[in-house]
Amino acid sequence: MQRILITGGAGFIGSHLCEKLLNEGNEVISLDNYFTGNKNNIRHLHANPYFEMVRHDITRDFYAEVDQIYNLACPASPVHYQYNPIKTIKTSVMGSINVLGLAKRMRAKVLQASTSEVYGDPEVHPQVEAYWGNVNPIGIRSCYDEGKRCAETLFMDYHRQNRVRIKIVRIFNTYGPRMQPDDGRVVSNFIIQALQNKDITIYGDGSQTRSFQYVDDLVNGIVKFMDTPDEFTGPVNIGNPDEFTIKQLAELVIRLTGTQSKIIYKPLPENDPLQRKPDISLIKSIIDWEPTIQLEDGLKETISYFKNVLKL
Ligand code: NAD
Numbered sequence: 392m393q394r395i396l397i398t399g400g401a402g403f404i405g406s407h408l409c410e411k412l413l414n415e416g417n418e419v420i421s422l423d424n425y426f427t428g429n430k431n432n433i434r435h436l437h438a439n440p441y442f443e444m445v446r447h448d449i450t451r452d453f454y455a456e457v458d459q460i461y462n463l464a465c466p467a468s469p470v471h472y473q474y475n476p477i478k479t480i481k482t483s484v485m486g487s488i489n490v491l492g493l494a495k496r497m498r499a500k501v502l503q504a505s506t507s508e509v510y511g512d513p514e515v516h517p518q519v520e521a522y523w524g525n526v527n528p529i530g531i532r533s534c535y536d537e538g539k540r541c542a543e544t545l546f547m548d549y550h551r552q553n554r555v556r557i558k559i560v561r562i563f564n565t566y567g568p569r570m571q572p573d574d575g576r577v578v579s580n581f582i583i584q585a586l587q588n589k590d591i592t593i594y595g596d597g598s599q600t601r602s603f604q605y606v607d608d609l610v611n612g613i614v615k616f617m618d619t620p621d622e623f624t625g626p627v628n629i630g631n632p633d634e635f636t637i638k639q640l641a642e643l644v645i646r647l648t649g650t651q652s653k654i655i656y657k658p659l660p661e662n663d664p665l666q667r668k669p670d671i672s673l674i675k676s677i678i679d680w681e682p683t684i685q686l687e688d689g690l691k692e693t694i695s696y697f698k699n700v701l702k703l
């Protein structure tokens with residue numbers, strides 16, 4: 392049994408991770424300030440004596456005796472990370488310093504939830520880890536992109552300078568149950584709009600691409616990667632390489648929900664990446680993992696989750 396701290400434990404991905412690590416017989420502490428997370432995501436875990444919830448902001452120090460840390464605290468949806476951009480970058484940078492300091496004191500292993508956004512609007516396709524990216528340092532997405540890039544730097548420097556045991560995973564677009572209905576990301580937006588027979592809002596002409604990973608595939612991958620020997624620090628990409636245009640996603644959601652909704656087009660936000668698809672050969676060479684859930688199957692699960700949330 393390991394004692395594991397999950398920052399952002401009440402969020403979409405964090406809540407699935409809490410559940411999996413408890414099921415595997417560990418003691419889990421969820422740390423969250425509930426900015427974009429929700430206690431309802433982890434309410435079903437309360438009765439477990441090996442689970443603890445702590446309300447805390449990771450931009451402040453935190454002390455606990457732990458063996459492992461998964462650092463997920465950070466708003467992930469463009470709408471939410473742009474709401475208070477200074478806070479977003481503080482969360483990535485000061486949050487990383489705080490979890491790395493804790494890992495150093497405790498000799499704990501620490502995993503950073505980095506992102507495909509470190510590649511910005513990529514000129515290399517599909518994205519490989521060796522690509523340094525094409526990020527605008529002063530745009531409206533920079534608070535997130537540059538915050539996550541700086542977090543990777545801090546992880547590597549604590550590793551090189553202080554021998555902290557680190558893991559960095561670059562997560563590509565992930566979706567599934569427990570995304571917040573007002574999250575603003577494309578999968579939840581399209582499903583909610585379709586279930587309410589409202590217009591489906593495509594930003595731009597819908598030709599931009601993303602590669603969507605179901606949350607169970609992600610969580611299986613990051614837990615396996617955490618358990619690799621110390622020499623495998625990453626960064627590694629983790630995502631589903633099946634690439635779709637946003638228009639294709641809208642059409643699939645329309646078919647699966649049987650909605651009357653019509654597609655409407657809105658302006659493409661500034662610096663919105665035109666294409667995104669992970670090269671996952673590196674992680675596959677390290678662990679026995681690959682995504683197993685097709686977009687259509689994952690969407691069906693997510694649609695039925697949102698039907699419950701909306702009481703339809
Ligand atoms: P989420 O918004 O549901 O979860 C983030 C959690 O962090 C929330 O519970 C929020 O309340 C908490 N949080 C935010 N700021 C905090 C702070 N200062 N102190 C303590 N807690 C704080 O988003 P998610 O999709 O679950 O993302 C989790 C992590 O994975 C994030 O770090 C995100 O950048 C990363 N990621 C997610 C995706 C994706 O597609 N979902 C892709 C790439 C990277």
Ligand code: UDP
Pocket residue numbers: 468469564575576577578580581592593594595599601637659660663664
């Ligand atoms: N998008 C869209 N309609 C929406 C929400 C998002 O067309 O209602 C587009 C967005 O412009 C981007 C893609 O869908 O091109 C994915 O957006 P999301 O916010 O989910 O994540 P990103 O990968 O951009 O961080």
